[in-house]
Amino acid sequence: MCARQQRTQDQEQRQNPHQSLDPAPEGKVSCRYNLRQSVPRNRGSRKAHPHCLRGLNMSYEQSYLYKLRHSAAHLMAQAVTELYPSAKLSIGPPIENGFYYDIDFESPLKEEDLEKIENKMRELSNLKEPIVCRPAKDKEEAKKVILDETTNGQGPENALYKLQLLEAIPDGDAVTFYEQRATDKQGKEHAFIDLCRGPHVENTSEIKNFKLLNLAGAYWRGDVKNKQLTRIYGTAFETKDELEAYLHNLEEAKKRDHRVLGRELGLFMFSPRVGTGLPLWLPKGATLRHVMTDFLQKEQVKRGYEPVVTPHIANIKLYEKSGHIQTYRDKMFPFMEDEEKETYILKPMNCPFHIEIYQSQLRSYRDLPVRYAEFGTVHRYEQSGEVTGILRARGFTQDDAHLFVTPEQLQDEFIGVVDLMQTVLAKLGLKDFRARVGTKDPGSDKYVGHDENWVAATKAIMDACDVMKLEYEVSPGDAAFYGPKLDLMIKDALGREWQMGTVQVDYNLPERFELEYIGEDSKPHRPIMIHRAPFGSLERMIALMTEQYAGAFPFWLAPVQVAVLPIADRHNESAQQLADRLRDSVYDTRALRVEVDDRRETLGKKIRENQRHKVPFMLVLGDRDIEAGTVGVRHRERGDLGAMPLADCLKMILEEPDTTSDPA
RNA sequence: GCCGAUGUAGCUCAGUGGUAGAGCAGCUGUUUCGUAAACAGCAGGUCACCAGUUCGAAUCUGGUCAUCGGCUCCA
Known part of the structure; x- marks a missing residue:
């Protein structure tokens, strides 16, 4: 398990998922490593060390290719500063399949400008500029270098981002610059100096096989409250053949895009007359859904789950009690309001319904665990820029279930769920996934419940993973608002990572809804809830499998066998x-x-x-x-x-x- | 939601200010066929939508919508 990817890099240096298609040049960029040894993603530490890149596989991080790409990012930045002297540079790291540089341009960059920049890069590469490391004595000296030598005569404002990066480097840490400089035939000097920890290749002439790929907006330091900079993505390889093979693979990957295959194979469609992100399932796609849900249903019956069915809308008060409204109000479809009557909402989650069913009768400890399962269709008003075929739709089906358990049962039940998920993934033939434990971000106020509940729930998840010998990575800030969770992550054809299965331990909703069971001591006790969905979203799972199999589903799943x-x-x-x-x-x-x-x-x-x-x-x-x-x-x-x-x-x-x- | 790109027939795409094109798919006819495309004919488009510029707009400008790639978000 564990995919080929970096994962603990600073947020500002997050890989471009688009770039992470596996180019597979002899596994050079493949990066497998032990998840438990990886540094947890931590927003705090990201901000503390924005200029360092960690968590990549050591062999890639230490490779020539990695240096080459890093230097290619610098070469691009040099070209940009020559063409657009007022552009403000921020960060430009190598990433899994290339590099990028985030730059603040005065006027927006157009895609056609990329060719201009590429040409300038070739020019500079031909100048054979030596790249040399220039250590600064301390941050004070570094500041002077930044202001004196990197502003293109544009004034201190030009160094805005670099000065912030410098500030974030802990006092006492080494501060280095990299400088590349040469004189052209006309006698004009070309020089570029960048605050950077390196390392780099020795000469810009080594950077020959590169291509600038696309433009994107990216918030400074990954924070929406900050200015959006222009990110230029590119890639570089040691040989022309490798570059061409990579670009070819990119084209091939587009052919297995689930949106393309979904249409060709007659699985599903979208209609503008229905609405964005609302798929229509065609006979073959619906058949596939039936085969998958039938399989899971049977597996669940074996494991003591009971089916329930709940409505598509509910009184808004139910979701006020659960806390969903408070957290997700503007990510729901508009409420169904009537001045005289109650307000209803289209359901975004199944849990409150299952809780109602649990509460419909007095429960004894002998009844627990109670396991209610439902293929529940939910609707969420996803941001327009986020809707992606059936990978991220506004109407989708969760293979949802809620387990109500005693504290003594928690670990075994959690393990049972993980076991089910592994059974499901093995049956579907999905191997290349990773596990992520999403925990509370102490710096955020979006969470409900007491700290002791969070600690207990987080421990329960990690303990169960240990028992199951499941390697995972801890990801602060990726918890649900009511509890921590274990997510299984997998990549699509274009290398973008998606959450599929999820298990969540929840002490908080039982508290909010005052759930109880009568214990052996004939006193009321509070159950713990486990939320879980092995597929996650049926739609997303089908999208991922379509891409994984390039439409050639295994025999048992094939809509037409x-x-x-x-x-x-x-x-x-x-x-x-x-x-x-x-x-x-x-x-x-x-x-x-x-x-x-x-x-x-x-x-x-x-x-x-x-x-x-x-x-x-x-x-x-x-x-x-x-x-x-x-x-x-x-x-x-x-x-x-x-x-x-x-x-x-x-x-x-x-x-x-x-x-x-x-x-x- | 933000940055950038794209929107022409069911699909893939040509068409840079002067009467809308091709291949595949579809329909009709002929062919009744042994392992990856039979042959012929026909039909199919308010060039995403709305404004504007122009004698004239698929083409130029503005706006809206949708889609695509990122960013952010993802109960």
Whole structure:
């Protein structure tokens, strides 16, 4: 587990997820390491050391490539300052698959300006500027260097961000500058000095294979309250081939984007007449959902969960009591208000409903744990810039459940949930994920409940992870407002990381709702709640799996498992009969999902299209087969397997494994 | 929400001020075919929407909306 990624870097130096597509140049940028040894993400420490980059895999951080990219960021900054002398530089770190630099421009940069900057970079690279480290005696001297030598004659205001970075460096720590300087043929001097801990390559002529990729806005120090700077993303490699391979991979990744495949495979759609972020599930996508929820449902029944079903709207008072309104008011769809009557809201969470059901009767300690599960559709008014296909939709389905447990049961129940999640992920074939324990950020006031509850809940999560030998990383500030949580994180085709499964230990909602059970001592006690969702969002999970499998879902999940292809019209009836037999599970308890492609097209075309729709098995039926009782079998990955007796073919289909190789 | 980009037929995309184009998909007809695209014809667009500039706007300007890449957020 644990993905190829850095993760504990300073917030200002967060990787660009867009850049983190695995270019896989011999695993050079691959960075696996023990999560437990990683430095926890901590906003406080990020701010204390904004100019250092930690948490990257040591081999990458120490590699030539890492230095090269860092130097490429400097070269870009030099080009920018020559072209736009009033631009104010802030930070420009290397990241997993490249580098960026955050710059405050006087007038907005256009995408076409990138080419200009690239050309200038080439010019400077050709000057073969030596890059040298210049240590400063102390911060005082460093300040002088910044003001005297890095402002392009624009005055102290130009060094605004660099001075703030300098201030954040602890007194006594080494302060260094890197300087690159050369004179061109016309005798003009080009010089660039940047506050930087390095290290760098020795000469700008080493920076040859680079490309500026895109522009983005990025808040100074990652804080919305600060000014938004312009971030220029780029990448650099040691060789031209590696650069081209990376850019090629980027293009390939776009083809497995779930939005592209979702349309091609007929899984889901969006309509402007319905609304942003509100998916419409087409028959094949709905089938996929059914297969997945059916699987989880059965797994949950085995583990003592009970199903419940709750409405899509509720009286707002329910959510005032839970605290959701106070925290998320402006991230909900507009309230349904009526002057005379009560106000209702579209539900953004299922928990208060399940709590109501728990409270509907007096509970004994003998009844606990109570485990209520529901595939609950919720609606959240996500920010317009955040909606991303079905990865982040405004209407989605949680595979939600709430466990009401005694303190003694907490650990076992939590472990049971983690076990379920691992079972689910193994079945879905998802391996490349990481675990994150989101804890309370002491500096924030968005949390409810007493500290002792938070401490107990956090300890319960970490203890359970230890028992399960699950490696995790602690991430302060990533807790839910009512409690800490364990999240499983996974990347999409473009390398962006998403939260999927989640488990939360919650002492606070039981308190707010005054939940009770009668203990052995015949006195009332307060249960603890576990919120959990192994998929997280069914929509997001389907998006991630679509990308992971490039649309070629494992056999058990494929919306269409078998396509029967009659060669000519006269074979259509036999084809239908064969399909019906497969659907009726004549041969097995497993009813197969079968389609007959009886269009008047050539066999080649039928094969091509079913192949493009990633149908696992195609059964070709012609005169010879009907005569001999055989079918021509074609497997999605293995190709034409020739004619075989029907019985053999069925045996093969039913033995098809639940996993699949990735044909993309 | 913020920064940047994009919006032409169902899909992928041409079209830089003078009567809207191609391929695929679709429809109709012919073909009845053995493992990744048969042949022919037809139809399909208020060029996202609303204003403006102009004799004339897909094309220039402004606004709105949606989508895409980031930032921030994600109960």
